[in-house]
Amino acid sequence: xxxxxxxxxxxxxxxxxxxxxxxxxxxxxxxxxxxxxxxxxxxxxxxxxxxxxxxxxxxxxxxxxxxxxxxxxxxxxxxxxxxxxxxxxxxxxxxxxxxxxxxxxxxxxxxx
Amino acid sequence: xxxxxxxxxxxxxxxxxxxxxxxxxxxxxxxxxxxxxxxxxxxxxxxxxxxxxxxxxxxxxxxxxxxxxxxxxxxxxxxxxxxxxxxxxxxxxxxxxxxxxxxxxxxxxxxxxx
Numbered sequence: 001x002x003x004x005x006x007x008x009x010x011x012x013x014x015x016x017x018x019x020x021x022x023x024x025x026x027x028x029x030x031x032x033x034x035x036x037x038x039x040x041x042x043x044x045x046x047x048x049x050x051x052x053x054x055x056x057x058x059x060x061x062x063x064x065x066x067x068x069x070x071x072x073x074x075x076x077x078x079x080x081x082x083x084x085x086x087x088x089x090x091x092x093x094x095x096x097x098x099x100x101x102x103x104x105x106x107x108x109x110x111x112x
Numbered sequence: 113x114x115x116x117x118x119x120x121x122x123x124x125x126x127x128x129x130x131x132x133x134x135x136x137x138x139x140x141x142x143x144x145x146x147x148x149x150x151x152x153x154x155x156x157x158x159x160x161x162x163x164x165x166x167x168x169x170x171x172x173x174x175x176x177x178x179x180x181x182x183x184x185x186x187x188x189x190x191x192x193x194x195x196x197x198x199x200x201x202x203x204x205x206x207x208x209x210x211x212x213x214x215x216x217x218x219x220x221x222x223x224x225x226x
Contacts (some may be wrong), residue, residue, distance in 0.1 A: 004154075009152075034214070034215075036217075041222075042219055042220075043116075043118075043203060043217035043218050043219040043220050044155070044203070044205075044215075044217040045217070046214050046215070046216070049214050090154050090155070092154075098160065098167070098168065099145060099157045099160055099168060100145070100147075100155075100157065100205075100215060101157065102154030102155050102156075103154050104152075104153060104154050105152070105153070105154050
């Protein structure tokens with residue numbers, strides 16, 4: 001069965017520091033991979049997606065993620081954290097282009 | 113294009129009552145998905161439609177849950193005989209030609225069963 005594991009339910013960084021949120025997936029077929037962000041009491045907003053084109057994917061708000069097939073990983077990074085980045089982040093996989101399977105989420109806190 | 117619209121935003125109901133939620137997807141999207149999210153968890157897949165056809169339904173979805181998309185446009189999710197464990201955020205999303213093009217989510221309907 002396909003699944004997504006996000007390492008670390010909570011990550012705290014200082015403003016201006018590197019953000020690294022980890023995601024590993026299991027899929028029997030080449031997957032579509034996504035990162036979503038969720039602010040309190042809101043729906044999910046797409047940050048970026050991997051659909052078998054370039055392995056380094058750039059998204060909105062300065063985020064990017066790299067697909068590494070050998071490591072079955074799709075980690076999310078941002079060079080310099082901003083206070084407005086504080087939110088819940090979800091990694092998701094779609095094995096066959098249908099439903100999304102989400103990880104448990106990582107809450108990002110940004111300290112001034 | 114006003115995005116994915118969900119109504120109501122909040123619903124408080126007594127245990128045992130029936131509730132119905134509505135989702136209006138982006139007009140040109142042929143796929144519509146329902147998810148449930150509880151506090152501190154990622155969204156869990158419930159069901160999805162391509163046009164008016166319900167293509168997949170999660171085993172998590174009990175017989176008390178039913179979803180429809182009668183004309184391939186808006187969708188409704190009904191929960192009969194609500195239980196306290198049904199309290200959650202219910203999210204709707206739509207997509208065009210499958211997930212490879214990304215999903216657009218609505219703001220959700222928060223259900224509280226008292």
